Amino acid sequence: MDPLMLDGNAVAGLLQEVFCGDMTTAVGTCSNCGASEPIGAVHCFRGAGIVLRCPHCNDALITIVSSNTDIRLSLSGVRTLWVGR
Amino acid sequence: MDAVRPAARRGCVMSFISRGFRGRRRTDADPTRIPPGQYSTSDFPVLSAGPTQHTPSDRWDFHIVGEVDEPRRWAWEEFQALPSEEITVDIHCVTKWSKLDTVWRGVSIDTLLDGVETSAEFVIQYSDGGYTTNLPLEDVTGGKAWVVYEYNGAPLPPEHGGPARMLVPHLYFWKSAKWVRGLRLQTQDEPGFWETNGYNNYGDPWREQRYWGD
Amino acid sequence: MAGTAVLGRLTWQPAEVVDVISETPRTKTIVFNVPDWPGHQAGQHVDVRLTAEDGYVAERSYSIASAPDGSRLELTVERLDDGEVSPYLTDELRPGDRIELRGPVGGYFVWTPSQGGPVLLVGGGSGVVPLMAMIRARAAAGSETEMRLLYSSRSWDEIIYRDELGRLAGNDLTVAHTLTRSQPAGWAGYARRVDAEMLNKVAPRPEERPHMYACGPTPFVETAAEALVQLGYDPRRIKTERFGPTGG
Numbered sequence: 001m002d003p004l005m006l007d008g009n010a011v012a013g014l015l016q017e018v019f020c021g022d023m024t025t026a027v028g029t030c031s032n033c034g035a036s037e038p039i040g041a042v043h044c045f046r047g048a049g050i051v052l053r054c055p056h057c058n059d060a061l062i063t064i065v066s067s068n069t070d071i072r073l074s075l076s077g078v079r080t081l082w083v084g085r
Numbered sequence: 086m087d088a089v090r091p092a093a094r095r096g097c098v099m100s101f102i103s104r105g106f107r108g109r110r111r112t113d114a115d116p117t118r119i120p121p122g123q124y125s126t127s128d129f130p131v132l133s134a135g136p137t138q139h140t141p142s143d144r145w146d147f148h149i150v151g152e153v154d155e156p157r158r159w160a161w162e163e164f165q166a167l168p169s170e171e172i173t174v175d176i177h178c179v180t181k182w183s184k185l186d187t188v189w190r191g192v193s194i195d196t197l198l199d200g201v202e203t204s205a206e207f208v209i210q211y212s213d214g215g216y217t218t219n220l221p222l223e224d225v226t227g228g229k230a231w232v233v234y235e236y237n238g239a240p241l242p243p244e245h246g247g248p249a250r251m252l253v254p255h256l257y258f259w260k261s262a263k264w265v266r267g268l269r270l271q272t273q274d275e276p277g278f279w280e281t282n283g284y285n286n287y288g289d290p291w292r293e294q295r296y297w298g299d
Numbered sequence: 300m301a302g303t304a305v306l307g308r309l310t311w312q313p314a315e316v317v318d319v320i321s322e323t324p325r326t327k328t329i330v331f332n333v334p335d336w337p338g339h340q341a342g343q344h345v346d347v348r349l350t351a352e353d354g355y356v357a358e359r360s361y362s363i364a365s366a367p368d369g370s371r372l373e374l375t376v377e378r379l380d381d382g383e384v385s386p387y388l389t390d391e392l393r394p395g396d397r398i399e400l401r402g403p404v405g406g407y408f409v410w411t412p413s414q415g416g417p418v419l420l421v422g423g424g425s426g427v428v429p430l431m432a433m434i435r436a437r438a439a440a441g442s443e444t445e446m447r448l449l450y451s452s453r454s455w456d457e458i459i460y461r462d463e464l465g466r467l468a469g470n471d472l473t474v475a476h477t478l479t480r481s482q483p484a485g486w487a488g489y490a491r492r493v494d495a496e497m498l499n500k501v502a503p504r505p506e507e508r509p510h511m512y513a514c515g516p517t518p519f520v521e522t523a524a525e526a527l528v529q530l531g532y533d534p535r536r537i538k539t540e541r542f543g544p545t546g547g
Contacts, residue, residue, distance in 0.1 A: 001521045002136045004244075006541045010360060012404035013346040016309045024407035040407025041539065047134035048179050048259040048279050058136065065283030067296055069093065072283035100311065100356070103349040103398050105391045108357055109383045124355060128381070 006044040008052060014064060015039070018071055027082040032059035034079075052077075090298075114185060118175055120290035123183040130182060131244045134278060138213040138264040139243050147232065147249070148267035149197060152205035157197070161248070165234075167192045172231055174254035176261075177290040189252055191233030194225045194268070205270035209277065210251050210262040218260050218277035219286070220253065222270065229255055232265060257288040257295070311348060311399045314372065316392050322459045326425065327389045328364060328375045333400070336370045339363055341436035342409040342429045342512070342540075345374070345402030349384060359384045362428040362514075362540075363403060366435035375459060377425040408540045410510065412437060417445035417503040419511040421493065421523045424452065426515025426542055431460050433512070438467055445471045449501045451493050451519065453480040475501045493519070495526040505531040510538075517541040 008015075008024050015023040024040030035056040042061060043053045050064040054077070061077035075081075114125035142161040149157040159167070171190050177183045208222050224230070234241050234249040241247030246263030253261045259279050280286050285294040293299060314331040321327055344362045365373035378389040392398070410418060410433040420430040427450050437446055452458045455478060468474045477489035477497065489497055503509040511532060513523040520539045528534050 001518065003517050004131060004133065004543060005136070005517055006543055007539060009344070009405050009408055009540050012344070012406075013309060013360070013401055016404055022404065022406035024405050038407050040405065045133055045135055047132045048257075048284060049134075049282065051134045053135065060135075063134075063279075063282040065279070065296065070091070070296070072297070074282040095310075100348065100350045100399055101313065101397065102352055103387075104396055106349045106351050106357075106387050108349075108351055108355050109381075110355065 008039040008042045010044045028078045029080045030054040031079040033057035121293045126182040135214050137243050151269040152203050154202040176258050179257040179295050189233040190235035191231040194230045203270050207271045207274045209269040212262045213264040260288050309401045311401045313397045314400045316394050316396045323457050326377045331372045333372050338367045339403035340409045341432035343403035343405045345400045348399040364428050366439045375428045412440040412442040417509045419502045419509045420448040421513040422450045423515025423519035447473045449475050451477045455483045512538050514540040
C-alpha cells in the first residue's frame with residue numbers, strides 16, 4: 001500500500017475533458033490480466049505524468065501527459081472500455 | 086516528430102487571476118539558473134509512475150549489460166567500495182519545479198564504464214518496478230551522470246528512489262530513474278516509459294523539450 | 300434526470316465567494332455562488348484552478364460538501380500547513396473573490412436517494428466531506444434510508460460538522476465517532492483507529508448488502524476497505540475515494 005497513491009476519481013475532470021462524459025464509472029478491462037474495474041476504482045499514481053494502474057496486476061492501464069494545450073493518453077493497457085449510454 | 090496535430094477543442098481560453106494567490110514558489114533564486122517555464126521550490130516533491138519500491142541492500146545489485154565486451158555486476162558492498170563523490174546540482178522536473186543546490190553522493194557513470202569496450206550509442210536505465218528511460222550514451226559520460234545513494238548526507242530514502250537512483254541533472258528529472266538496477270548499452274535507441282507515452286525523447290530543460298514534437 | 304449531472308462538456312467557470320465559515324480550527328467551509336451551476340450528485344467533486352499574476356497555475360480537487368441547492372455550492376477545505384492551495388482558500392479568500400472551478404466531476408463515488416440502502420459511510424478526517432454531502436442529500440430528500448456514519452477524527456475539536464451531525468442523527472441516521480489522539484473527559488465512544496472490530500459493530504450486516512463508501516487519507520481508506528472485505532462484505536459494493544497521504 002502506497003500512501004501517495006490515489007484512485008481514478010482524482011482524474012475524473014481530466015478524463016471528462018477528453019471523453020466529454022464521466023469516465024469514473026466506465027469499466028475498463030486490463031490488457032495484461034483481464035480484470036475489470038470501474039476507472040474510479042483503479043490506482044492512480046502521479047509521476048512526470050499520471051499513471052492509472054490495474055489494482056490486480058499493477059500493469060499501466062492508462063497514462064496521461066497533459067500540457068496547457070494538449071492531452072496525450074496512452075490506452076494500450078486497456079483492452080476494452082465499457083460505458084453506459 | 087509530430088507532423089499532424091489535433092485541433093484545439095476550446096475556443097478562446099480565458100482564465101483569470103485569483104487575487105492574492107502566489108503559490109509556494111521561492112522568489113530568491115538566481116533567474117539564470119531556472120530554465121524556461123520552471124519555478125523554484127524549497128520542497129522536494131515525491132512523484133512516481135508506480136508504487137514505491139523497497140529493495141533491501143542485501144538483494145540489490147547493479148549491472149552494466151548489453152553491447153559490452155563483458156557485462157559488469159556489483160553487489161551493494163562492492164558498489165559502496167567504488168570511488169564516490171559528493172555532487173551538488175540543480176534539478177529540473179518536467180512538472181515545472183526546479184530545486185537548486187541538491188546534494189548527493191554517488192558513483193560517476195564514467196567510473197562504472199571505465200575500461201568497458203562498446204560500440205553502443207544509447208543507454209537504457211532500468212529499475213525495480215519496471216520503469217525505463219533512454220539516453221544517448223554521451224549524455225551519461227564525461228562527468229554528466231551518477232548512480233547516487235545518498236541525499237543530503239543521509240541514505241537515499243525509498244520515496245526518492247533509494248537504495249540508489251540515477252542522477253542526470255542536465256536533463257529533466259524523469260531521465261534520472263529511481264530504484265535503478267542497471268544500464269543496458271545499445272546500438273539502437275529505445276524510448277522508455279515516458280518517452281513512449283508523450284514526453285520528449287531527449288528532454289533538455291534549457292530548450293524546454295517537454296513533450297513529443299518540442 | 301439521473302446521470303445528467305455527470306455528463307456533458309466541462310468548462311472552467313468562475314465561482315464567487317459568498318461566505319467563509321469556520322468549521323474547526325483547521326477547516327473552513329467556503330460558500331460559492333456559481334451561475335449556471337448544473338446541479339450535482341452527493342459525492343462528486345470539483346477541480347479548482349488558481350492563477351497567479353505571473354501566470355503560475357495550481358489546480359486541486361475538492362469534494363462538494365453541500366447537497367444540490369441551485370447555484371450555491373459549498374466546499375470544506377482542510378488547511379495543510381505546507382500546502383500551496385489550501386492556505387490560500389482558508390486564509391485569504393473573502394466574500395466577493397472569485398476562483399475558477401470545473402465540475403461536477405466523478406460519477407463513481409456517488410450516492411443518490413433513489414439507490415436506497417442501507418448505507419455505510421466511513422470517513423477519516425476531511426474524508427467526511429463527500430460523505431456529508433450524502434447525509435445532507437438524504438436529509439433534503441426526506442429519505443428514511445438507513446445510513447450509518449463511522450467518522451474518525453483526531454480530537455473532539457477537529458470533528459467537522461459536529462453539531463449538524465448531532466442534530467441530524469436519529470431517524471435511521473446513526474453517527475459513530477472515533478477519536479484517535481485525544482478524547483474529552485468522560486468520553487465513552489471509540490478511541491482508536493478504525494479496525495475490523497469497530498466496523499463489525501457499527502456497520503449493517505453483510506447479508507443486508509449495504510452500499511459502502513470509504514473516504515480519507517489513502518492509508519485510512521485501504522485499512523477500512525480491507526477490513527470490510529475480511530468481514531465478508533461484497534468488494535464490489537465498497538467504493539473508495541483516496542485523498543492522498545495528508546487527506547486533501
